[in-house]
Amino acid sequence: MRWPNSLRNRVLAVLAASMASSALVVVLASTLLWEPFTRWVLRDQIEDNGEALSRLLRFDAQGRPIGVDESKIEPWLFDSFRKEVMLRVAESDGRVVFATDDQMAAFTRDGKAFEPLRQSFTFTLHGVAMHAATIPFEHAGIRRFAQLAVSDRMVLQMRESIGFDVLRQGMAALGITFVAIFLVTIHVALRQALQPVREASSAARRISPRTLAERLPTSGQPRELRPLVEAFNVALDRLQRGFKTQQEFLSNAAHELKTPLALIRAQVEQAEAGAWRDQILDDVDRVARQVQQLLLLAEASERQNYRVEAIDPEPALREAFDFMERVAARRGVTLGLQLNPALRFWQADRGGLFTLLKNLLENAIQHSPPSGVVTLAAGPQGFSVIDQGKGVAERDLPRIFERFWRGADRREQGAGLGLAICTEIARAHGWRLSAHRRSPGLEVRCDMAPVVEVGPDDGEPAAAAPPPGNGRSDLPHGAGFQAGYSQALRRALF
Numbered sequence: 232m233r234w235p236n237s238l239r240n241r242v243l244a245v246l247a248a249s250m251a252s253s254a255l256v257v258v259l260a261s262t263l264l265w266e267p268f269t270r271w272v273l274r275d276q277i278e279d280n281g282e283a284l285s286r287l288l289r290f291d292a293q294g295r296p297i298g299v300d301e302s303k304i305e306p307w308l309f310d311s312f313r314k315e316v317m318l319r320v321a322e323s324d325g326r327v328v329f330a331t332d333d334q335m336a337a338f339t340r341d342g343k344a345f346e347p348l349r350q351s352f353t354f355t356l357h358g359v360a361m362h363a364a365t366i367p368f369e370h371a372g373i374r375r376f377a378q379l380a381v382s383d384r385m386v387l388q389m390r391e392s393i394g395f396d397v398l399r400q401g402m403a404a405l406g407i408t409f410v411a412i413f414l415v416t417i418h419v420a421l422r423q424a425l426q427p428v429r430e431a432s433s434a435a436r437r438i439s440p441r442t443l444a445e446r447l448p449t450s451g452q453p454r455e456l457r458p459l460v461e462a463f464n465v466a467l468d469r470l471q472r473g474f475k476t477q478q479e480f481l482s483n484a485a486h487e488l489k490t491p492l493a494l495i496r497a498q499v500e501q502a503e504a505g506a507w508r509d510q511i512l513d514d515v516d517r518v519a520r521q522v523q524q525l526l527l528l529a530e531a532s533e534r535q536n537y538r539v540e541a542i543d544p545e546p547a548l549r550e551a552f553d554f555m556e557r558v559a560a561r562r563g564v565t566l567g568l569q570l571n572p573a574l575r576f577w578q579a580d581r582g583g584l585f586t587l588l589k590n591l592l593e594n595a596i597q598h599s600p601p602s603g604v605v606t607l608a609a610g611p612q613g614f615s616v617i618d619q620g621k622g623v624a625e626r627d628l629p630r631i632f633e634r635f636w637r638g639a640d641r642r643e644q645g646a647g648l649g650l651a652i653c654t655e656i657a658r659a660h661g662w663r664l665s666a667h668r669r670s671p672g673l674e675v676r677c678d679m680a681p682v683v684e685v686g687p688d689d690g691e692p693a694a695a696a697p698p699p700g701n702g703r704s705d706l707p708h709g710a711g712f713q714a715g716y717s718q719a720l721r722r723a724l725f
Contacts, residue, residue, distance in 0.1 A: 242421055250413075273386060274351040277364040277379055284318055285368040285377035288329075294371040296320045296329035314359075315385040319378045323347045328375070338363045338378045347376060359384060427451035431460055443471040537580040537659050544577045544584070545570060548609055551588035555596065563601035566592070571610035577679065579660055587656045590649040591616040591675055598673070613662070613679045619672040628666050650675075 287300040299306075299318070308316060309331035320329040321337040325345030337345040338361070340352045351364045360383035367376050431447045438445050446464045449457060496515045502508050552568045559566045577584070588607070595605040595618035603619040623631055634651040650664075657664045662679040 243417065246417060250410075273362060274364070277362055277381060278349075278351055278366065281364040281366040281377055281379035282368075284379060285366050288320065288370070288377070290370060294373060296370075296375070298329070312385065314357075315382040317380045319380075321345065321376045321378060323374060323376070337376075338365070338380050353383075354380075356380070356382075362386065424453075428453070428456060431456075435463070438467065443467060443474055537583055539578055539580050539660065541576045542579055542581055542584075544574060544579070544609060547579075547581055547584050548588065548607065548614070551585050551592060552607060554585075554589060555592040558593065559596050559605065562596055562599070564596050564599045565602070565604045566596075567604055567606040569606060569608040571608075573611050574609060575611050579679075583656045583659065587653050587677070588614075588616075590653045591677075594649050595620070595673075595675075603672075613677045615674055615676040617669060617672060617674045619669075622668055622671060622673045623666065625668065628668070631666055632664060 284299065284304070287303045288296045289298045289300055291297050299309075309318065313332050316331075317334075317338075318329075318331045319327050319334075319337060321327050325337045325339075325347075327335040327337055338354060339345050341354050346365070347367070349365060349367055351362075354361050354363060361380045362383060363378060363380040365376050365378050367374060369375070427448065427450070431452065434445060434447050446467060447460045449460050449464070452460050492515055496512065499508060499511050499515065548568065548570065552566060556566050592605065592607060595616050598620035599605055599618045600620060605619075606617045608615050608617070632650045632654045634648060654664055657677060660679065662677050665676050665678065667674045667676065
């Protein structure tokens with residue numbers, strides 16, 4: 232048997248199976264025991280009715296029974312069903328002193344004499360099977376016996392015409408009502424009981440390499456699941472320590488490499504000029520750049536390095552644009568900046584946003600041909616960087632954000648970390664980066680719709696176009712993400 236995956240569904244399946252099994256047992260038991268059970272119920276009812284009738288008898292002045300209390304028992308019952316329902320009162324010797332059918336003989340078992348005791352029995356009267364009960368009672372100090380007899384054919388007729396239909400309808404209504412109430416109550420009860428499990432599941436979904444400090448709540452968890460939750464939290468402790476050690480090693484190694492690289496560069500610069508000297512300096516600069524990118528990647532992966540707040544994005548966009556314009560000019564590439572008039576405040580770390588824009592623009596410039604155009608277009612819901620280079624093959628689009636991945640037209644000065652750093656910064660802000668083929672070139676979009684104020688315009692980036700004038704600005708760089716890295720980047724780029 233294949234069980235449902237959900238714990239709630241499993242509990243419901245067990246309960247449903249239990250209900251079905253119980254219903255089957257009840258049906259089988261009812262089928263086997265229905266006849267003796269109904270006869271027992273009939274005999275018991277006749278005894279109860281006979282005892283009730285004995286208390287409703289009316290007596291004359293001499294204490295002899297003369298009828299029943301018509302205010303309690305309407306007389307038509309014994310008049311209309313004279314041959315089907317009969318009441319007689321007998322003395323201890325079997326002599327009848329009152330009868331509703333005017334037959335002054337006590338009811339007895341077939342072939343037996345009257346027995347002055349409480350009992351239920353069957354007998355045949357004029358060929359009709361009868362169910363009878365003898366009930367002793369006392370009145371005015373005299374002990375007598377009330378006898379009630381009901382014909383079997385009347386009982387069967389009422390049971391066939393009325394009883395079974397009413398019973399079936401009643402059982403169906405009762406069953407439907409019970410099932411409906413059961414499903415509602417068990418759903419509410421299970422939902423409440425499994426609430427701690429759902430809270431733990433939600434907490435587990437929120438855990439990522441950037442939120443390893445979070446733990447699953449153990450309070451309120453079922454006793455059977457608590458060891459699993461605690462073991463998961465212990466595993467998170469180990470994972471957090473390992474991730475922290477890895478990040479510290481990456482940062483420390485990059486820092487330690489900067490000093491010997493600087494010493495090597497200083498020693499090479501003192502040597503005589505020549506092709507070998509320029510080649511070694513280029514190699515040292517390339518390694519220094521890769522070390523710097525490793526540092527940026529390590530810092531971009533740590534969420535505590537960000538200070539997210541509402542900022543006006545236009546100064547940050549113009550700052551990154553101005554910063555990369557000199558790089559573009561050296562390669563003969565034109566930068567274009569297009570700002571949507573509906574641009575509003577973004578929730579971002581200013582330094583992290585600068586690095587993200589700088590890396591995307593740098594990547595687009597390095598893949599653009601001379602005289603090409605790279606456009607930075609921004610709107611209320613995000614921004615995009617569009618180049619006019621060779622683009623990326625469709626099969627490689629999902630891989631361009633991977634660490635250390637480089638395409639077929641790989642650049643010797645690249646380490647394959649620029650877009651990986653962009654991915655880390657975007658994830659820390661809750662944004663999403665995506666790459667799309669253009670004709671020609673590539674477009675990288677940053678969608679920040681979940682955390683941005685949306686203006687009246689949808690902010691869709693327009694086609695590439697160069698900006699009017701040179702668009703230069705002397706706006707200061709922001710703080711928050713790696714406050715002291717901008718000068719190092721300038722030294723690496725220029």
